[in-house]
Amino acid sequence: MMNSKEKYRPWTEREAPKKVLFIRLQAMGDMVITLPYIQGFKKNLPEAQIDFLTREEFDTVPNSVSLFSNVYTLRGGRSTRKQAFCALMLALKLKQVNYDAVVDLQNNRVSKIIRRLLAPKAWSVFDRWSPIPAGARTENTIRNIGLGAAPPDFKFQIKPPESVSLLTGSGWQEGNMLIVLNPAGFLVSRNWPLHNYVEFGRLILEKYPNAKFLVLGIERINEKAIYLHEQLGESLINLVGKTSPATAFAIMQHASLVLTEDSGLMHMAWVSGKATVALFGSSRSDWSRPLGSHSICLNSADMECGECMLSECKFGDVRCLTRFTPKFVFNKAQELLEK
Known part of the structure; x- marks a missing residue:
């Protein structure tokens, strides 16, 4: 059976599949979203070989979790033409594996080349356009393969051991609260004012005097990290530019709370x-x-101008974010911590 709208062919064999390939090529945040759902799926097939295929610049994270039998890397950089050629070569190699099912969580021209050449008995492809969260669409795509529901499993076993030593070497003590501040929204229209992060931090320290703040990520936010360190002093650890994506993911497992703009982190x-x-x-x-x-x-969904996707606020004040005061955000954070 094939549903042309949802684009899937479910598994109909009596025996469970032995080899399943998941594909998610880009981007970092979207690739990471797939992991808890794949981990939930794996519980249905504990004996199956579960493999993953992603682009070269994102492969450190899936390689860092104890989830996949194999992680395959698609080369070709950011050139679609080069990616397509590399996809063809890689698919010819993977065809020898004889995958029973392929879950295409990318659904672009390159991933279609691979899926079609592998010709699995069962397959499903990601819904790129429905107005529902990417996590829900990922879960639906995995369910469509016909092997049961795949509720997310958020507890990962991480391979790299250096994350704890990196934190303790920077002044954090295990058992103390670790709060990640992530002012990393790519556009000005996605940035909460830095002084709000400072005020939020001071509210946290009043409640939790031993808390440590952490800023990490790429060099693009280093000036922001320096400013936050100047304002919050020794209570803040600046690891910007000092971690790989895999190490950042490992460090995240030790966080108590993350205050973040829309980004991969x-x-x-x-x-x-x-x-x-x-x-x-x-x-x-x-x-x-x-x-x-x-x-x-x-979010800004309740505003007339909300979710505008503009790079700069047309009013010049990013009112969709500045309306959230540090005290309001602190109270929301408290709600989560109390859970």
Whole structure:
């Protein structure tokens, strides 16, 4: 049976499949979203070989979790033409594996090349356009393969051991609260004012004097990290530019709370099951918001100009975010921590 709208061919054999390939090529945050759902799926097939295929620049994270038998890397950089050629070569190699099922969580031209050449008995493809969160669409795609529901499993076994030593070497003590501040929204229209992060931090320290704040990520936010360190002093650890994506994901497992703008690190936080307060300005919350009772998304969907997707606020004041005061955000964070 094939449903042309949802695009899937479910598994109909009596015996369970022995080899399943999942494909998610880009981007970092979207790739990370798939992991708890694949982990939930694996519980249905504990004896099966579960493999993963992603692009070269994102493969460190899936390689860092004890989830996959094999992680395959698609080369070709960001050139679609080169990716397509590499996909053809890789598919010819993977064809020898004889996958029973392929779950295409990317659904673009390159992933279609691979899926069609592998010709599995069962397959399903990601719904790219429905106005529901990416996590829900991922779960639906996995369910469509016909092997049961795949509720997310947020508890990962991480391979790299250096995350704890990196934190303790920077002043954090195991057992103390670790709060990640992530002012990493790519656009100005997705940035909460830095002084609000400072005031939020001071409210936290009044309640939890031994708390440590952490900023990590790429060099793009280093100036923000320096400012926060100047304001919050020794209570803040600045690891910007000092971690790989895999190490950042491992560190996230030790966080108590993450206050974050819309970014890849935000997805790392909620898929790790950590209390996550997500600040969405111009972003579409129906596509990208974090899911689960451990997350809160403060978004602009209730505003007439909300979720505009503009790079700069047309009013010049990013009112969709500035309306959320540090005290209000602190209270929301408290709600999550009390759970």
